[in-house]
Structures are given as C-alpha cells and as structure tokens.
Amino acid sequence: MNNLSINNLTYQYTGTSKPTFKRVSLDFESNQMSLIYSPSGSGKSTLLKTIAGFYPQYNDGTINGVINFNNQNISEFSEWQLRQTISMMFQDPMQQFCMTTVEDEFIFTLENLQIQPDKMNQIIEDALSFTHTNDLRKRDFKALSGGEKQKVALSIIVAINAPVILLDEPFANVDIKSRLELISLLSQLKESGKIVIGIDHDLMGYENQIDQLIGFDEDDTTFKPLDDAAVFKLFNQFNDSTNRPLTSEVVGEPIINCSDLSIANYDMNLINHLDLDLIRAKTTLITGPNGCGKSSLFKTFIKQHDFDGEINFNRKSIRKIRLNKYLQNVGMIFQESTKQFIKITVEDELELSKKNAFNNWFNDKQITEFTHRLGLDELSDRVIYSLSDGQKKRLQILSMVMMGHSLLLLDEPFNGINIEYIAVVVDLLNQAKQNGQTQLLISHQTHGLENLIDYHLAFDNHKLSYQEAF
Amino acid sequence: MNPVLKLLMMLVIALEISFTTSVRLNLVIFIVSLIYLIFFASFKRIIYLLFVTLIPAIGIYFAQKINGNYQYGILLVTRLYAFVTLGGTYTCRTSIEDLAGSLEQNFRVPSKFAYGVMGAFNLIETIKQEIIDIKLAAKMRNVHLSYVSPTLYFKSILAAMNWSTLLAQGMNSHLFVEGSSRTHFKKITIKTTDYLILIVVLIAIQIILIF
Amino acid sequence: MKNTWSLRNIILLTLISIICGIIFFATGFLYNAVSLALTPYGLAPLANDLLLGLWIMAAPLAGFIFKRPGAPFLAEVIGAIVEMFLGGQWGVETVVTGIEQGIATELGFVATKYKHFDWLGLIATTISTTVITFIYDWFKNGYNAYAIHLLIIMFIVRFISIFIFGGVLSKLIANMLEKSHVIK
Numbered sequence: 001m002n003n004l005s006i007n008n009l010t011y012q013y014t015g016t017s018k019p020t021f022k023r024v025s026l027d028f029e030s031n032q033m034s035l036i037y038s039p040s041g042s043g044k045s046t047l048l049k050t051i052a053g054f055y056p057q058y059n060d061g062t063i064n065g066v067i068n069f070n071n072q073n074i075s076e077f078s079e080w081q082l083r084q085t086i087s088m089m090f091q092d093p094m095q096q097f098c099m100t101t102v103e104d105e106f107i108f109t110l111e112n113l114q115i116q117p118d119k120m121n122q123i124i125e126d127a128l129s130f131t132h133t134n135d136l137r138k139r140d141f142k143a144l145s146g147g148e149k150q151k152v153a154l155s156i157i158v159a160i161n162a163p164v165i166l167l168d169e170p171f172a173n174v175d176i177k178s179r180l181e182l183i184s185l186l187s188q189l190k191e192s193g194k195i196v197i198g199i200d201h202d203l204m205g206y207e208n209q210i211d212q213l214i215g216f217d218e219d220d221t222t223f224k225p226l227d228d229a230a231v232f233k234l235f236n237q238f239n240d241s242t243n244r245p246l247t248s249e250v251v252g253e254p255i256i257n258c259s260d261l262s263i264a265n266y267d268m269n270l271i272n273h274l275d276l277d278l279i280r281a282k283t284t285l286i287t288g289p290n291g292c293g294k295s296s297l298f299k300t301f302i303k304q305h306d307f308d309g310e311i312n313f314n315r316k317s318i319r320k321i322r323l324n325k326y327l328q329n330v331g332m333i334f335q336e337s338t339k340q341f342i343k344i345t346v347e348d349e350l351e352l353s354k355k356n357a358f359n360n361w362f363n364d365k366q367i368t369e370f371t372h373r374l375g376l377d378e379l380s381d382r383v384i385y386s387l388s389d390g391q392k393k394r395l396q397i398l399s400m401v402m403m404g405h406s407l408l409l410l411d412e413p414f415n416g417i418n419i420e421y422i423a424v425v426v427d428l429l430n431q432a433k434q435n436g437q438t439q440l441l442i443s444h445q446t447h448g449l450e451n452l453i454d455y456h457l458a459f460d461n462h463k464l465s466y467q468e469a470f
Numbered sequence: 471m472n473p474v475l476k477l478l479m480m481l482v483i484a485l486e487i488s489f490t491t492s493v494r495l496n497l498v499i500f501i502v503s504l505i506y507l508i509f510f511a512s513f514k515r516i517i518y519l520l521f522v523t524l525i526p527a528i529g530i531y532f533a534q535k536i537n538g539n540y541q542y543g544i545l546l547v548t549r550l551y552a553f554v555t556l557g558g559t560y561t562c563r564t565s566i567e568d569l570a571g572s573l574e575q576n577f578r579v580p581s582k583f584a585y586g587v588m589g590a591f592n593l594i595e596t597i598k599q600e601i602i603d604i605k606l607a608a609k610m611r612n613v614h615l616s617y618v619s620p621t622l623y624f625k626s627i628l629a630a631m632n633w634s635t636l637l638a639q640g641m642n643s644h645l646f647v648e649g650s651s652r653t654h655f656k657k658i659t660i661k662t663t664d665y666l667i668l669i670v671v672l673i674a675i676q677i678i679l680i681f
Numbered sequence: 682m683k684n685t686w687s688l689r690n691i692i693l694l695t696l697i698s699i700i701c702g703i704i705f706f707a708t709g710f711l712y713n714a715v716s717l718a719l720t721p722y723g724l725a726p727l728a729n730d731l732l733l734g735l736w737i738m739a740a741p742l743a744g745f746i747f748k749r750p751g752a753p754f755l756a757e758v759i760g761a762i763v764e765m766f767l768g769g770q771w772g773v774e775t776v777v778t779g780i781e782q783g784i785a786t787e788l789g790f791v792a793t794k795y796k797h798f799d800w801l802g803l804i805a806t807t808i809s810t811t812v813i814t815f816i817y818d819w820f821k822n823g824y825n826a827y828a829i830h831l832l833i834i835m836f837i838v839r840f841i842s843i844f845i846f847g848g849v850l851s852k853l854i855a856n857m858l859e860k861s862h863v864i865k
Contacts, residue, residue, distance in 0.1 A: 092636065096644065342607070528725075537828050545823065628861075
C-alpha cells in the first residue's frame with residue numbers, strides 16, 4: 001500500500017506577484033485514480049509538474065511545502081530514484097520519445113533503468129501486450145496515430161513499473177475509441193495497486209472510473225477534493241448540454257459549402273461524405289469529444305490538411321485559391337497563443353494589426369475601448385512572452401479580430417480567460433460579426449456565450465449536424 | 471567497422487583530398503566508393519548523388535575554364551564526385567544511433583550529448599511543422615516571413631526552446647538522468663580488424679599519392 | 682544557464698542548427714538558380730560566397746544565445762552531422778566543413794575573450810570566419826587558380842555575406858530574444 005501526500009504546497013513563478021496556487025494539501029493512495037479537473041490556465045499543469053519534480057528544475061519558480069511518498073520527502077530522492085517512483089504520460093506524445101522506433105525507445109528506457117539486455121525482450125513484449133500493441137514494436141513513431149503513440153507511452157510506463165503514474169492531459173491528440181481504451185487500461189493499473197493522478201479539462205470517459213475529483217478553488221487559489229454532491233453536479237452539467245435552445249433550421253447564404261467531404265487522419269476516418277453549408281455573418285459553434293476531428297476540420301479549412309470531396313469558399317473551390325490570398329480572407333485563432341504573435345511587446349502586436357488589417361472594421365476609438373476593457377492597456381509595454389496565459393489569450397483574440405478576416409476560425413479561444421472577460425470577447429466578436437464576419441468556434445466552454453452563438457454543429461458518427469440547443 | 475573509426479577514416483580521406491591535387495586519387499576513391507554503393511545503397515540514392523552534383527560540378531568546371539585553369543577544373547570535378555560518393559558510403563551502412571552508441575560506449579562522450587542530439591534529430595518533423603505554422607500565422611497578419619526575416623528565426627527558436635524543455639522532461643521521465651550509468655543492449659566494440667582496415671586504407675592512399 | 686551543457690541545452694543547440702538548416706534548404710533553389718545563372722560567365726563559385734553567410738549562421742547564433750565557449754563550434758559540427766544523416770549529398774565532407782567553419786567562428790569569439798556579444802564581437806567573428814573559410818576554399822575549391830580580380834570580388838562578397846547573415850541577422854535575432862527576456 002503506497003501513499004503520496006502533498007502538504008501545504010505553494011508555487012510561485014519568478015516575476016509574478018501572486019502564487020499560481022497556495023497551501024495545497026492532497027492525499028493519494030494505491031488503488032486510487034484521481035482527476036484534477038479545472039479550467040485551462042488555473043495552474044493544474046504546474047501542480048502536476050511540481051509533483052513530478054520537473055518544477056522548479058525546468059522553470060523559474062519557488063516551491064514551498066512538502067511532498068511525501070510513503071512518508072519520505074521526495075526532494076531527498078536522487079533523480080533516478082524519483083523517476084522510478086513517479087512516471088508521467090505527457091500531453092504531446094512526441095515529447096516523450098527521443099528515439100525513432102517503438103522498440104528503440106523501449107530499449108533506451110530499459111538501458112536507463114539498468115536492466116540486463118537478455119531480460120529486455122520479455123519486458124517489452126509483456127508491456128506492449130498490456131496495451132495490445134505488440135504489432136507496433138518495429139514501427140516508426142512518425143507513422144503512428146496519436147492514440148497509438150499514447151498506448152506505446154503507457155506501455156513504457158508499465159515497463160518502468162513506477163508506483164505513481166501522472167497524466168498530463170494525455171488525451172488531447174487521441175481519438176475517442178483510444179481514449180476510452182486508455183482510461184480503462186489506467187483503471188486496470190489502478191486496480192493492480194498504482195496511484196494514478198490525472199489532469200484534464202474534459203470529463204469525457206472519466207465517469208465511474210475515478211475515485212477522487214479535485215477542483216480549483218478560485219477564492220483561496222488552491223486545489224481541493226470535491227464532495228460527492230459537487231462531483232454529481234459536475235458530471236450532470238457535463239452530460240446535459242441541451243439547456244440553451246437554438247434553431248437547427250439554418251437560413252442565409254453560405255460562405256463555405258462542403259460537398260461529399262471526407263477527412264482522415266492516419267487511416268482513421270474522421271469525416272465521411274459530408275454535405276454542409278456554413279452561413280455567412282453568423283457564429284457557429286462546433287462541438288464533439290476530443291479526437292472526433294474538430295481540429296482536423298479547422299486545419300482543412302485553412303488548407304493545411306488533405307481532404308476528399310469539395311470545399312467551396314464563396315463558391316470557389318479552396319483548392320484553386322492561392323494560400324496567400326486565401327489567408328487574407330480566412331484567419332484562425334490557434335489554441336496555442338504563442339504561435340500567433342509576431343512582435344515582442346503588447347503595444348507593437350496591436351499596432352501591427354491596426355496597420356495590416358484586411359478590413360478596417362474597428363476605428364481607433366473602438367480599438368482603444370476594447371484594449372481597455374480587455375485589460376490590455378496597462379500591459380502595453382510588456383513583453384508578450386512574460387504575460388500570463390489569460391493575458392496572452394486576450395491579446396491574441398483582439399489582435400486577430402482586428403485583422404478583419406471575413407471568416408474567422410476560433411479554436412478553444414476561451415481557454416484561460418476569466419469569466420469577466422468572456423463578456424468582452426463576446427462583444428468584440430459580435431461587433432466583427434455585424435461588420436460581416438463569419439465565425440466558426442470550437443469551444444468546450446459555452447457559458448456566457450448565449451448572445452454570441454447562432455448555430456450549433458455537433459459531431460456524430462463522422463458527420464456534423466445542426467442542433468437545437470447548445 | 472566501428473562507426474567512429476569509420477567516420478574518422480573518412481574525415482582524414484576527405485581532408486586529404488581537399489588539400490592535395492591528385493586526379494588519380496580522386497578517381498580511385500570515386501570508383502571504389504561507387505562500387506561499394508552499388509552493392510550496399512539503393513539505385514535511387516546513387517542516381518541522386520551523381521545527378522545533384524552536376525550543377526556545382528559544371529559550375530566549378532566553367533569557372534576554372536574561364537577564369538582560372540582548365541586542368542584544375544577537371545581536378546575539382548573529380549574531387550567533388552569523390553566527396554559525394556565517399557560520403558554516401560558512410561550513411562548507407564551506418565545510422566545515427568550507431569554513431570551515438572559508439573561515441574558513448576567506446577569514446578566516453580557523455581551520454582547526454584549522444585542522446586540529446588538524437589532526440590533533437592527525431593524532432594525535425596515537428597520543428598518543420600512549427601516553421602510552417604509560424605509562416606502561416608504571419609500570413610494571417612499580412613506579414614510575409616522569408617529566410618532573411620529575423621522574426622522567422624526568432625519565433626522558431628522560441629519554439630525550439632519550448633520543445634527542448636519538453637523533450638528533456640520526456641527523456642527524464644524515461645529514466646534518462648545525466649551522469650547516471652546505463653546498460654547497453656547493443657554492445658558496440660572496436661575490433662582489431664577495424665584498426666587494421668583504418669591503417670591499410672590510409673597507407674594505400676599515401677601510396678597512390680606518392681606514386 | 683548555470684549548467685551550460687545540460688540535456689535541455691544540448692537539445693536546444695541541436696535544434697538551432699536544425700532550424701538554420703531547414704530555412705537554408707528552403708533557399709536551395711536560390712543557390713541553384715544563382716549558380717546556374719553565373720555558370721556561363723565562369724562565376725558559379727560566387728554563389729557559394731554569396732550564400733555562405735546563411736550557411737554558417739548557426740554558429741554565431743549559438744554564440745550569441747549561449748555566450749559560452751564551444752557553442753559556435755558545437756552548433757556547426759552537430760548541425761553538419763545531422764545533415765549528413767539526413768542524406769545531404771556532401772556526406773562526410775559536410776562534417777569536415779562543419780569543423781572548419783565551427784573553428785572559424787569560434788575564433789572570433791575567442792579573440793574577444795567571450796566578452797563581446799555586441800558589434801565588436803560581430804565584426805571579429807565576421808573577419809575570422811571570412812578569412813579561415815577563404816583559406817580553406819583556397820585549397821579545397823581551387824581558389825588559388827583563379828585570377829586575382831576574381832579572388833578579390835569573391836573575398837569581398839563572402840565578407841559581406843557573412844557580415845550580413847552571420848553577423849547582422851544573427852545579432853538582430855539575438856536582440857529579439859534578449860528583448861523578450863528568454864535569453865540574458
């Protein structure tokens with residue numbers, strides 16, 4: 001019976017005025033799967049990496065408090081010992097493999113574990129058979145899907161056989177079937193005596209699998225276990241998404257028309273023979289579980305993904321529109337804010353959008369107003385890369401909306417944005433819409449969007465269909 | 471042959487033909503390497519090597535013919551082809567894993583160099599995608615980044631900083647700890663015959679040069 | 682950056698070489714075009730001098746970013762080894778050139794005792810890189826046989842290329858990184 005306990009843990013990034021979280025006290029035991037569930041940007045990833053011992057080593061910050069494994073302070077462990085105690089499955093599968101093939105990565109890990117060569121073959125076979133991936137042994141990681149990569153990553157964790165397994169949103173790039181398989185495998189590991197601790201912002205597939213749900217308490221900036229009533233309420237909220245009615249009868253002129261559209265990823269069909277109109281000057285919400293193909297659909301719409309069938313933009317096939325020209329009309333707000341920026345300071349970034357806008361829908365007064373309402377005016381001379389996730393996100397949205405694309409794709413734009421700013425972003429997007437902008441929105445977070453969303457498309461069985469509520 | 475000794479041998483040969491002026495030596499290296507390639511490399515690879523070298527070969531030949539020394543042009547063209555075929559013989563039979571393994575096991579290069587470089591090597595596709603995304607994001611802002619734009623490099627290096635931190639964590643979690651000892655699944659050794667080949671080849675080259 | 686050659690920094694150094702390589706190779710058509718255009722005049726090698734600055738950029742860039750002995754040399758050599766395994770046509774010769782160019786740039790920083798990551802350092806590395814790579818090409822690419830006026834043009838073109846790409850462009854990139862507080 002193992003035990004991992006966190007006592008009064010506080011973490012503060014260097015150069016920030018407030019701790020990311022403070023006085024976190026949590027207990028984890030063998031045969032337990034815990035999930036830390038909180039909005040993006042609340043610091044759950046920092047918490048997990050602190051538990052793993054990656055912070056502050058890989059990050060400028062100070063840590064206070066104690067983490068004990070079986071009543072031994074883990075800060076007294078040697079690194080090699082620590083890594084054998086705590087394993088981690090990462091968000092991006094590619095970050096955990098330094099070798100080219102599955103087998104080589106296994107051998108690399110087993111060599112690090114100082115296993116004798118003659119024992120390796122059996123360990124590899126056993127570990128792969130746990131995730132039913134023995135046929136992947138000789139394959140290149142390059143040729144594996146997100147789900148396959150994560151199954152291999154889990155197999156390696158099985159081979160390491162550490163008592164504690166941490167999961168850093170490992171299902172972000174994983175299709176639904178693999179996601180459910182992986183959760184059930186993790187559940188088996190838990191039954192065998194492991195301590196499993198995950199973080200996620202999506203509850204899909206976790207119901208009835210987890211023993212402890214931990215939430216973020218904004219008032220105390222701390223993480224706390226939720227009681228049964230709160231857990232029940234959360235899952236109900238998550239399962240019930242039919243509370244805000246909409247019309248499923250779409251009317252208007254389409255800006256994008258897909259006919260017989262099929263999209264696949266690594267031989268996995270995501271969208272099959274879809275016919276669909278997306279209506280001009282409306283905001284359409286697109287939902288579906290992780291891995292259903294939402295991101296691939298967006299990539300397709302910016303001409304960065306192969307497809308079969310036809311997509312017409314303003315009645316012209318997007319295959320026939322040159323990329324440079326196309327991107328003057330179609331813009332995308334990336335999930336990862338940092339990717340979007342060109343300049344170094346907040347002021348310069350906004351100035352660039354003002355100068356380069358394809359459509360000047362906003363006058364100086366409006367820009368100043370939104371800059372102020374988004375809390376960016378006081379940050380004007382700050383370096384973008386030192387901003388918090390929420391600040392980056394607000395800057396990213398404003399600078400992209402200012403560009404005046406006639407079609408704007410928004411991939412999880414509300415990640416890390418506090419509730420009080422959501423209303424401002426909604427105002428901003430509505431303003432652009434009044435000027436004729438069409439918006440496609442992927443978002444887990446739908447609270448506070450009543451005044452924005454016109455239509456709701458949901459993924460189901462490789463198709464998208466308009467819904468009567470969101 | 472041991473990957474490091476083989477590399478060393480080829481470096482010496484490459485250096486030697488860079489600084490000497492024997493058309494005969496160049497031709498011998500070219501022919502021997504080509505025979506080796508025919509046995510061990512793919513046909514496509516051989517054609518590629520011979521073909522892409524045409525442009526610089528013709529360029530350098532005419533440069534010497536017009537602005538220098540015609541016979542020198544021939545020397546330089548044979549030298550180019552000696553380089554290309556010689557280089558081809560190394561990578562067609564030796565992988566980066568073998569070289570890294572030998573550096574670690576036989577030459578006591580810290581394993582973090584061997585595996586750090588290899589880890590980065592396997593991130594090439596990811597980094598390529600990052601560069602594409604950076605250009606794409608810029609286009610959406612009406613900015614066109616070319617190979618002379620500091621911003622393109624700046625953003626790429628920021629992405630590289632992020633990836634290097636992520637990969638280092640990933641490798642740590644697979645128990646790779648700086649300075650910690652490791653076992654070796656594939657033992658890489660230096661055989662006596664490796665030294666023998668090295669010496670014989672190098673002597674043969676001196677003989678061709680002198681006579 | 683206390684521990685300069687930590688695992689993370691080795692990966693980063695390699696990635697910087699790779700980035701320079703990827704961007705440089707995207708200009709491969711440029712090299713071929715310039716080279717072909719100059720061939721009828723017997724000036725093809727000038728393409729080499731013209732683009733050399735871009736080619737050696739990883740070294741000064743690594744110098745400006747890591748500000749530690751060995752960084753420029755390692756960036757260039759590791760970059761060359763990676764390129765060799767990627768199937769570049771020059772194979773082992775790339776590594777020889779990498780070592781030579783790495784030493785060339787490193788010497789510029791040595792001359793300023795690793796204290797000048799400013800314009801002085803930039804000029805020092807430009808001079809060391811130009812002179813040493815030129816001497817190397819004197820032998821390897823038969824520059825010794827060219828007419829003197831051509832040699833002078835080649836030297837000047839090479840100097841300017843290295844100054845602009847290896848010097849100014851690298852410095853601008855380093856400035857951006859400094860301004861964003863990701864390097865000191």
